[in-house]
Amino acid sequence: xxxxxxxxxxLSIGAIVTSINVSASANEPIQPIKAVKPDNPDLVELxxxxxxxPRLSKSGFISCNSCHNLSMGGTDxxxxxxxxxxxxxxxxxxxxxxxxxxxxxxxxxxxxxxKAQAGGPIANPGEMASTHELAVEILNSIPxxxxxxEQAFGSDKVDIDRVTTAIAAFEETLVTPGSRFDKWLEGDKxxxxxxxxxxxxxxxxxxxxxxxxxxxxGGALYQKFGVYKPYKTKSKIExxxxxxxxxxxxxxxxxxxxxxxxxxxxxxxxxxxxxLEEAVDTMGKLQLEREFDKKEIASxxxxxxxxxxxxxxxxxxxxxxxxxxTPQPQPF
Amino acid sequence: xxxxxxxxxxLSIGAIVTSINVSASANEPIQPIKAVKPDNPDLVELxxxxxxxPRLSKSGFISCNSCHNLSMGGTDxxxxxxxxxxxxxxxxxxxxxxxxxxxxxxxxxxxxxxKAQAGGPIANPGEMASTHELAVEILNSIPxxxxxxEQAFGSDKVDIDRVTTAIAAFEETLVTPGSRFDKWLEGDKxxxxxxxxxxxxxxxxxxxxxxxxxxxxGGALYQKFGVYKPYKTKSKIExxxxxxxxxxxxxxxxxxxxxxxxxxxxxxxxxxxxxLEEAVDTMGKLQLEREFDKKEIASxxxxxxxxxxxxxxxxxxxxxxxxxxTPQPQPF
Numbered sequence: 101x102x103x104x105x106x107x108x109x110x111l112s113i114g115a116i117v118t119s120i121n122v123s124a125s126a127n128e129p130i131q132p133i134k135a136v137k138p139d140n141p142d143l144v145e146l147x148x149x150x151x152x153x154p155r156l157s158k159s160g161f162i163s164c165n166s167c168h169n170l171s172m173g174g175t176d177x178x179x180x181x182x183x184x185x186x187x188x189x190x191x192x193x194x195x196x197x198x199x200x201x202x203x204x205x206x207x208x209x210x211x212x213x214x215k216a217q218a219g220g221p222i223a224n225p226g227e228m229a230s231t232h233e234l235a236v237e238i239l240n241s242i243p244x245x246x247x248x249x250e251q252a253f254g255s256d257k258v259d260i261d262r263v264t265t266a267i268a269a270f271e272e273t274l275v276t277p278g279s280r281f282d283k284w285l286e287g288d289k290x291x292x293x294x295x296x297x298x299x300x301x302x303x304x305x306x307x308x309x310x311x312x313x314x315x316x317x318g319g320a321l322y323q324k325f326g327v328y329k330p331y332k333t334k335s336k337i338e339x340x341x342x343x344x345x346x347x348x349x350x351x352x353x354x355x356x357x358x359x360x361x362x363x364x365x366x367x368x369x370x371x372x373x374x375x376l377e378e379a380v381d382t383m384g385k386l387q388l389e390r391e392f393d394k395k396e397i398a399s400x401x402x403x404x405x406x407x408x409x410x411x412x413x414x415x416x417x418x419x420x421x422x423x424x425x426t427p428q429p430q431p432f
Numbered sequence: 433x434x435x436x437x438x439x440x441x442x443l444s445i446g447a448i449v450t451s452i453n454v455s456a457s458a459n460e461p462i463q464p465i466k467a468v469k470p471d472n473p474d475l476v477e478l479x480x481x482x483x484x485x486p487r488l489s490k491s492g493f494i495s496c497n498s499c500h501n502l503s504m505g506g507t508d509x510x511x512x513x514x515x516x517x518x519x520x521x522x523x524x525x526x527x528x529x530x531x532x533x534x535x536x537x538x539x540x541x542x543x544x545x546x547k548a549q550a551g552g553p554i555a556n557p558g559e560m561a562s563t564h565e566l567a568v569e570i571l572n573s574i575p576x577x578x579x580x581x582e583q584a585f586g587s588d589k590v591d592i593d594r595v596t597t598a599i600a601a602f603e604e605t606l607v608t609p610g611s612r613f614d615k616w617l618e619g620d621k622x623x624x625x626x627x628x629x630x631x632x633x634x635x636x637x638x639x640x641x642x643x644x645x646x647x648x649x650g651g652a653l654y655q656k657f658g659v660y661k662p663y664k665t666k667s668k669i670e671x672x673x674x675x676x677x678x679x680x681x682x683x684x685x686x687x688x689x690x691x692x693x694x695x696x697x698x699x700x701x702x703x704x705x706x707x708l709e710e711a712v713d714t715m716g717k718l719q720l721e722r723e724f725d726k727k728e729i730a731s732x733x734x735x736x737x738x739x740x741x742x743x744x745x746x747x748x749x750x751x752x753x754x755x756x757x758t759p760q761p762q763p764f
Binding site: 152153154155159160161166169170171172173176177178179182185186188362363365366374375377411413414415416417418419421422424428429431432 | 484485487492498501502503504509511517518520698709748750751760761764
C-alpha cells in the first residue's frame with residue numbers, strides 16, 4: 101500500500117515511474133490481489149476451526165462453510181441459502197473470498213467489517229439459529245478449544261468477541277491472488293488472449309469499471325441496482341434502505357466483487373441468474389443503458405473468467421470432540 | 433496380511449515367533465491399523481471431489497461429507513441425520529473412517545461394500561434425494577470433471593459405476609493408524625497408562641472383545657443388540673431382519689467399529705446415548721449381563737479413548753465450476 105501511495109504521489113507531480121510491475125497496473129482501475137501473511141497464525145487456525153464447526157448452529161449441522169463453501173468459491177451455489185430446518189434465506193450468500201476488501205459486509209452493508217458480520221448468522225433464527233451465549237457455552241465446555249483460545253489470545257477465556265475476532269482473522273486470509281488477469285496486470289502480456297483483452301477494454305470503456313474496480317473488482321461502493329430500468333425480481337429485499345431508512349436507498353446494494361465470479365453463480369442478490377452471459381446482458385441494460393451484442397458479451401465473459409485466482413489452500417480442520425458437559429445439538 | 437497369516441500358521445504349530453512387533457499383537461483380539469497407499473491416486477482424488485460435492489444431491493447443499501464429516505470422526509455427531517428438506521433420518525450415521533474393514537456397509541449390512549453403499553444416499557429420497565441419472569448428467573456437463581474421469585479411468589465416460597468406484601476408492605484411504613493403543617500393541621509399553629491398560633484387560637476379560645475385535649475393533653460380524661435384555665428405544669429400525677426377512681434377525685446389527693469412538697458420539701443405531709460411560713454401562717447390562725461399577729466403566733472408557741487414531745489429512749478439494757449446461761440444483 102505504501103509503495104502504491106508513493107507511486108500515486110509521484111505520478112501526481114509528473115515524475116517518471118520506472119518500476120515496470122507497478123506502472124503496469126498504476127493506471128488501471130483494478131489492482132492485483134496480494135497474498136496475506138497473517139500476524140497471528142494461531143488466531144487464524146482457531147478461526148478456521150470455528151468457520152468449519154457446525155456446533156455454532158442450533159442443529160449441529162450448519163457451519164459458516166455450509167453457505168460460504170471454500171470448495172465452491174466461498175458460496176453455496178444456490179439462489180438463496182438454506183437455514184435451520186431448511187428455511188429459505190431471503191438473499192444470495194455473498195462469497196467470503198476477498199471479503200476483507202469490502203467497504204462493509206452483507207449486501208446492504210449493515211455490518212461494518214468481517215468481525216461484525218461473523219456474529220450475525222450464528223444468532224439469526226433463519227440461519228444457524230443458535231445464540232451467542234449457547235455457542236460460547238459449547239466452546240467453553242471443550243478443553244481443547246480453550247487451549248486454542250489460550251494460544252491465540254493469551255488466555256483461555258471464550259466469549260463472542262473472541263469467537264468473531266478469530267473467524268474474521270481466518271476470513272482475512274481468504275484472498276485469491278495469482279489470477280491470469282493479475283499476471284497480465286503485473287506485466288505478463290501473454291497471460292490474456294486477444295478476446296480477454298478486448299473484453300477488459302470493453303469492461304472499462306462501457307463503464308463497468310466505474311463500479312467494479314479496486315483489487316476486489318467491486319466491494320468498494322454502493323450503487324442502485326436498476327439505474328436506467330428496474331430489475332425484475334420476486335425478491336422483497338430493500339437493500340441499503342433497510343439500513344438507512346431512506347427511500348433513496350431502495351434497491352441500493354454494495355457492488356459485489358467480480359473476483360472468482362465464474363465460481364460464484366448464481367448471480368445478483370436474488371440469485372436468479374445462472375449464466376455470466378445473462379448477468380452481463382442484464383447489467384448492460386439496467387446499469388449502463390447499453391445493449392451489448394453477442395460478441396461483446398462473449399468477450400466480457402471471457403475477461404471475467406480471467407479473474408479466478410488461486411483458491412485458498414485449506415487443510416480440513418479436525419474438530420475437538422465435545423465432552424460430557426457440552427450442550428447437545430437440537431437438530432429436530 | 434501375509435506376514436500376519438504366516439505368524440498365525442507358525443504359532444499354530446508351536447514355533448517361536450521372534451519378531452517383536454508382530455508378536456506383540458499376535459495374541460491380541462485387536463490388530464493395529466496400517467496406513468493405506470492407494471494404487472491409483474487420480475482415482476482417489478476424483479473420489480475426494482465427489483465425496484465433497486453437494487451437486488450429487490437434489491438441493492445442491494448435501495454432500496457425503498455432510499453426514500460423514502471428516503472434521504468430526506467421519507460422522508455428523510447428531511442422533512440421526514438430516515436429509516433433503518430437513519427430513520429426519522431413521523438411523524445414526526455410521527463413521528466412514530476405517531469403514532473399508534467392515535464385513536458389509538450400513539448398520540444392517542445391506543450393501544456388500546463401500547462401492548455398493550455409495551450409490552444409496554445419492555438416490556435415497558430421504559437423504560440426498562437425487563437420482564443416479566441426474567448426478568451423472570451434472571458431472572458429465574462439466575469438462576473439468578470429465579478430465580478427472582479420463583485421468584482416473586482412462587476415458588472420460590461418466591456413469592454411476594465409475595462415480596461409486598471413485599468414492600469407494602477415496603473412502604478406502606480413510607483409515608486412522610497411529611492411535612496410542614496401536615503404538616502400545618506394536619511394543620511401546622509407555623503408550624498406555626495403568627488405567628488404560630486395566631480398561632483393555634477388562635474389555636477382554638468381560639467379553640467386549642468377543643464382538644469388538646479385529647483391526648477396526650468391530651465391523652467383522654453381526655450381533656443381536658439386546659442379548660440379555662431388550663434395548664429400550666423409540667427407533668423402529670429392525671436391523672438385519674429388514675435384509676434377511678427372518679424374525680431371528682430382529683435387532684441384529686453389524687457390530688460398529690470402536691476406532692475413534694471418542695469422536696463418533698452419539699452412540700448406538702438410534703444415537704440416543706451421548707456419553708461413553710452410559711454406552712459402556714448399557715452394553716455391559718444388555719450384552720454381557722454384567723453391571724460394571726464406576727471404576728470399571730472409567731477404565732474401559734479410558735481404554736476406548738486410546739483408540740483415536742491419526743485423522744485423515746484432507747486438503748479441501750476445489751470443485752470444478754458448473755457450466756451453462758449443468759442442471760441446476762433444486763433446493764426448495
